[in-house]
Structures are given as structure tokens and as C-alpha cells.
Amino acid sequence: MYLLLAVHPGGAALQELTQAGHTLPAAPEPRVIPHAQLPAVVRELEAPRPGGQPPRWIWHRTQDWYPALLAAGVDVERCYDVSLCGTILAFSQFTAHTGYARDSYARDSYVRDSDRVPAEDPLLPPRTLQPPPPPPDQGALFDDVGAASAPRWGLGELRAGYADQQGALAAVGTEENRRGRLQLLLAAESAAAMVAAEMQHTGVPWREDLHQQMLAGCLGPRPHPGQRPARLEALARELRALLNSPALNPDSPQDLMRALHRNGIEVKSTRKWELRESTHPVIAPLLEYKKLSRLHTANGWAWLDAWVHGGRFRPEYVVGGVVSGRWASRGGGALQIPRQVRGAVHADPGHKLIVADASQLEPRVLVALARDSSMAEAARDQDLYAGIAAKGFGGDRAKAKTALLGAMYGATSGEAGRLMPQLARTYPRAVDFVERAARAGESGATVTTRLGRSTPPPSERWFHSQRSATAEEQRRAESIARSRGRFTRNFVVQGSAADWAACWLAELRRRLRGLRGDGAAGTGGALRPELVFFLHDEVMVHAPEEAVDDCVRAIEEAASAAKELLFGTIPVEFPVSVAVVDSYDNAK
DNA sequence: TCTGATCGCGCG
DNA sequence: AAAGCGCGCGATCAGA
Numbered sequence: 001m002y003l004l005l006a007v008h009p010g011g012a013a014l015q016e017l018t019q020a021g022h023t024l025p026a027a028p029e030p031r032v033i034p035h036a037q038l039p040a041v042v043r044e045l046e047a048p049r050p051g052g053q054p055p056r057w058i059w060h061r062t063q064d065w066y067p068a069l070l071a072a073g074v075d076v077e078r079c080y081d082v083s084l085c086g087t088i089l090a091f092s093q094f095t096a097h098t099g100y101a102r103d104s105y106a107r108d109s110y111v112r113d114s115d116r117v118p119a120e121d122p123l124l125p126p127r128t129l130q131p132p133p134p135p136p137d138q139g140a141l142f143d144d145v146g147a148a149s150a151p152r153w154g155l156g157e158l159r160a161g162y163a164d165q166q167g168a169l170a171a172v173g174t175e176e177n178r179r180g181r182l183q184l185l186l187a188a189e190s191a192a193a194m195v196a197a198e199m200q201h202t203g204v205p206w207r208e209d210l211h212q213q214m215l216a217g218c219l220g221p222r223p224h225p226g227q228r229p230a231r232l233e234a235l236a237r238e239l240r241a242l243l244n245s246p247a248l249n250p251d252s253p254q255d256l257m258r259a260l261h262r263n264g265i266e267v268k269s270t271r272k273w274e275l276r277e278s279t280h281p282v283i284a285p286l287l288e289y290k291k292l293s294r295l296h297t298a299n300g301w302a303w304l305d306a307w308v309h310g311g312r313f314r315p316e317y318v319v320g321g322v323v324s325g326r327w328a329s330r331g332g333g334a335l336q337i338p339r340q341v342r343g344a345v346h347a348d349p350g351h352k353l354i355v356a357d358a359s360q361l362e363p364r365v366l367v368a369l370a371r372d373s374s375m376a377e378a379a380r381d382q383d384l385y386a387g388i389a390a391k392g393f394g395g396d397r398a399k400a401k402t403a404l405l406g407a408m409y410g411a412t413s414g415e416a417g418r419l420m421p422q423l424a425r426t427y428p429r430a431v432d433f434v435e436r437a438a439r440a441g442e443s444g445a446t447v448t449t450r451l452g453r454s455t456p457p458p459s460e461r462w463f464h465s466q467r468s469a470t471a472e473e474q475r476r477a478e479s480i481a482r483s484r485g486r487f488t489r490n491f492v493v494q495g496s497a498a499d500w501a502a503c504w505l506a507e508l509r510r511r512l513r514g515l516r517g518d519g520a521a522g523t524g525g526a527l528r529p530e531l532v533f534f535l536h537d538e539v540m541v542h543a544p545e546e547a548v549d550d551c552v553r554a555i556e557e558a559a560s561a562a563k564e565l566l567f568g569t570i571p572v573e574f575p576v577s578v579a580v581v582d583s584y585d586n587a588k
Numbered sequence: 589t590c591t592g593a594t595c596g597c598g599c600g
Numbered sequence: 601a602a603a604g605c606g607c608g609c610g611a612t613c614a615g616a
């Protein structure tokens with residue numbers, strides 16, 4: 001059963017579809033449901049019924065509808081996010097012949113700014129597929145607007161948008177199961193949108209007291225606003241003395257660089273890797289200052305005040321926020337929780353954190369994409385890099401890793417660049433695969449992930465540079481082309497890894513829901529396993545101790561299901577490493 | 589005084 | 601000038 005949910009004057013419009021496809025059956029008048037009653041109606045429709053599958057909710061944006069339902073204690077099993085799926089379909093090479101992209105561009109309510117050239121960096125292609133939504137909840141500031149994150153599509157638009165998408169999907173050829181793969185991607189992306197909303201609702205369990213203890217230990221007591229913590233102030237004094245610069249502000253790169261130069265330390269920047277080259281006595285306290293200053297500004301007391309409430313860190317996740325299909329986040333630096341503060345991520349009493357990550361996901365994805373059987377054999381090892389090193393690199397693991405990463409990122413110089421021929425000799429198929437993606441990107445072509453997510457077309461700047469006349473412009477054009485080549489080279493690997501991760505997440509969500517007993521259903525979630533964090537190739541489940549074994553099994557089963565869904569039966573493993581811990585810093 | 593770019597660093 | 605990929609964020613700095 002498919003249920004369309006759209007905006008309607010006075011509430012929400014709900015319409016049932018008896019069949020879903022590109023021609024939607026004539027439908028009866030929709031049910032109009034006042035907003036206050038929507039959660040109860042959804043709960044009723046989600047209730048298990050004998051022999052029946054749960055409905056699939058079709059809505060414009062999961063972010064518009066789902067948070068309020070979750071807040072009312074209602075969750076749903078399946079959905080179809082027309083906005084996210086529309087973005088995939090508008091760019092996918094699998095649907096390029098269908099005209100869907102062109103038609104959807106014409107639909108003015110379909111907002112996208114992906115073909116806008118970023119003004120700040122002429123070398124880079126556009127990075128985001130959607131315009132940044134309004135800032136996260138700022139309380140009363142936006143009350144008069146009220147529509148900052150309100151649903152936008154009425155039933156007519158929703159029906160038309162959904163039908164167009166189903167039409168495009170139906171027109172995808174079945175060779176190599178392209179249609180099936182794209183359909184899988186749409187389902188996984190929609191599931192990811194639900195997971196993101198659920199994780200945001202649940203939050204990462206965060207022990208504010210432990211965090212504050214750590215801050216006090218590293219920085220001293222909490223300073224007054226605008227002042228440096230005691231430990232930082234002491235280090236700043238030491239730096240000023242050592243550099244004979246009484247007015248030095250170590251937070252200013254310019255100021256700092258001048259002071260370093262005055263003391264004969266000839267650095268070209270104040271980055272820490274460059275500072276480490278010098279042996280001057282000021283370097284050690286300077287690096288210490290930088291480290292603590294970063295802690296204070298990025299994850300200090302102000303961060304705690306802003307982002308942690310009621311023992312939970314609730315960042316906003318942006319599904320599809322990266323062109324490759326990775327998630328982005330907004331607020332609190334959710335995808336950059338430093339190792340230094342991970343001790344504050346702590347399970348509730350009677351619970352454990354299950355932290356699982358897909359080891360060496362991207363190189364394994366490359367092996368599978370390229371069907372490189374010699375590399376597959378080497379990757380049979382739990383440690384892929386060691387396996388690669390054993391054949392082709394004389395057992396030197398570090399070299400093998402550098403070479404493989406270099407191949408995926410497009411290294412041309414340094415050690416990684418020098419190792420490329422060596423890698424290509426032993427593993428020609430894998431190297432050829434990324435090389436072809438790079439050459440396609442350089443020439444302006446689109447590349448596509450395993451499940452059918454494609455790069456946007458080259459930037460206006462790329463097209464413009466093609467018409468270069470002078471030698472100078474020519475060099476510039478080549479630089480722009482190489483830059484796009486590195487992007488597309490990496491896109492096929494990073495994006496296919498994101499395909500895999502989305503399937504992993506979706507499969508895991510389904511299994512975790514299957515673990516919920518009826519008994520715990522009404523307890524608001526406190527007594528059942530919950531996905532609380534996802535980071536590219538890593539998931540965290542917060543689970544009651546008695547559910548840990550089942551959760552670990554679910555994580556592992558979901559990983560092998562994801563591999564099967566993407567690649568079928570192939571001799572490549574995607575092992576996950578699982579840690580059951582009280583505190584995040586004990587994982588890995 | 590405000591705004592947008594740049595530097596630098598955290599994560600994968 | 602050349603440059604291994606993808607992000608978010610805070611402080612500083614330059615320019616309006």
C-alpha cells in the first residue's frame with residue numbers, strides 16, 4: 001500500500017494508492033487530517049495487520065514530515081522521499097535519456113542550485129546538490145515565518161512528481177540490472193532520510209560531566225566569556241617570551257608567522273605539519289597551544305552549551321548533502337567528533353555502545369567495481385593493505401597503503417605518485433578503473449556509482465576554460481580539467497562506498513526494528529536498541545546489554561546483505577569490525 | 589560595522 | 601604556481 005502525504009489547507013492531505021507507477025490511478029478525494037491528529041492517524045495505519053505489509057509513505061521531504069511524527073512518538077517503517085530521489089534521478093546517467101532531468105528543472109517548485117558555479121573556488125565543481133536550508137531551530141526568531149521547515153508540496157505536485165519519477169525509473173534499461181540498482185538506491189536513500197531524522201531525534205548519548213572534567217583537566221577552570229582559559233593564557237605568555245614578541249596573538253596566523261620569521265624560523269605557513277620540521281624550542285609549546293586552542297574553540301564549554309542538552313548531542317544530518325552521496329551535517333560538527341572528546345560519548349546505565357566500522361571500505365569497493373581478481377585475492381585478508389603488500393610491494397604495508405590511496409585520490413607527485421607504476425603492474429584492472437574515471441572527468445563526461453548516482457556536469461568554468469586561446473589560458477584549462485579528473489576518479493569509489501553504506505544502514509535499520517519486542521514499544525525507545533550515529537563507514541548502536549548479541553549479529557548480517565545487493569556474489573569480503581564498549585574512546 | 593574570503597584543523 | 605578526494609566550523613583579516 002502506498003500513501004501520499006502532502007500539504008493541504010487546514011492540515012495534511014492523505015491519499016491511498018492502490019498501485020504505484022508512472023500512471024497513477026484516479027484517486028478519491030483525499031482525507032484531510034488536522035495536524036494535531038496526524039500522528040494518531042499515522043500510528044493507526046502503521047499498526048501491524050495480519051498478512052499485510054506496512055505502507056510506504058510518499059512525501060516530498062522526510063525532513064518536513066518525520067521529525068514531528070517522531071516527536072509525537074510515532075515512527076514509520078518505509079517511505080519514499082520524492083525530493084532526495086528526484087535529485088538522484090535528475091543527474092543519474094541511467095535516466096539521462098528519459099528527459100526527467102529537463103522536465104524536473106522546468107518544475108519551478110523543484111529547487112536546485114547544483115549548476116551554480118561556486119564563486120570561491122574556480123577549480124572545484126559544485127559541491128552541494130541542494131541549497132542550504134534555513135538555519136536550525138532558532139526558537140522565536142522564525143516564529144513569524146513558521147514555514148522555515150514546513151512541508152511545501154500539495155497533493156497535485158506530489159502526485160505529479162512521484163509519477164514522473166516512476167516513469168523515469170520504468171524507462172531505465174534492465175541490462176546489468178540497472179533499473180533494479182537505481183530502485184535500490186532510491187529505497188536506500190529514503191531509508192537513510194528516516195535514519196537521519198531518527199538519529200537526530202534520539203541524539204548521541206553524551207556525558208556532559210565527563211566532557212567538563214576533560215576540559216578542566218586540559219584547559220583549567222571555565223573562563224569568563226571572551227577570555228582564554230588559564231592553561232592557554234600561560235602558554236601564550238610562554239610563546240611571547242620565547243619569540244620576544246610581547247604583543248603576539250598566537251591565534252593570528254599572520255602575526256604568528258611574522259614572529260616566527262623574526263626568530264629565524266623560516267616557515268611558509270603556520271600549519272602544524274610544517275612547524276614540526278623545525279627544532280626551535282618554541283615549537284613544542286606552540287603545537288601544544290594550537291591543540292588546546294582547537295579543543296577550546298571547537299569542542300569547549302561554548303560547544304557544550306550550544307549542542308548538548310539532556311544528556312544528548314543532537315546534530316542535524318544532511319542526507320545527500322555531498323555529491324558522492326555521503327551525508328553532510330550542520331551544527332556542532334557532528335561528523336568531526338575529535339578523538340579527544342570521544343570519552344564523553346557514553347552508554348546509559350544497563351546499556352552498551354556498539355561501534356562498528358567497515359574496514360578499508362573504499363579500496364574493497366574499488367576491487368569489486370573493477371572486478372580485479374588478483375586484488376580480490378589479496379583482499380581476502382582481514383587486512384587488505386597487508387594482502388596487497390604481500391603481492392607487489394615486498395610486504396611493505398605502508399607503501400601498499402600509500403599507493404592505493406594515491407590511486408583513489410589521483411596523486412601525481414611525492415611517494416604516492418612514484419608508487420603508481422608499481423601498483424599498476426601488479427593490479428592493472430583496479431588502476432585502469434580509476435584512470436578511466438579520471439580521463440572521463442577531464443574530458444567533461446559524467447561518471448556514475450554502482451547504484452546509479454552520477455556526478456553533476458562540469459562547472460561553467462570548466463566549459464569556459466575549454467575555449468582558451470593563449471598558452472596561459474591553456475595551462476589553466478588543463479589544471480581545471482585535471483582537477484575535475486581527480487574529482488571523478490574519487491567519485492566512483494567514494495560514491496559507491498556511500499551506496500554500500502546506505503544499504504548497510506537501511507538493512508541494519510530493518511533488522512533492529514525486527515528486534516523490538518512488543519513489550520518495549522510503548523516506552524519511548526529507552527529500552528530498545530537505537531541507531532545513534534553514522535559516519536560514512538561507521539555506525540553506532542546504543543543498546544540494552546541483553547540485546548547486544550542480537551545487534552552485533554544484525555550489523556554483520558546487514559553488511560553482507562549490502563555487499564550482495566550491490567555486487568551480487570563476488571569473491572570480495574566487506575568485513576566489519578565491531579567493538580562493544582561503554583565509551584566511544586574505547587572503540588578501535 | 590558588517591560580510592565574505594582565507595587559514596587552519598577536525599573527521600572519513 | 602601547483603595541487604591526492606570529500607566535508608564543517610571558528611578566528612582572523614580585508615574590503616565595503
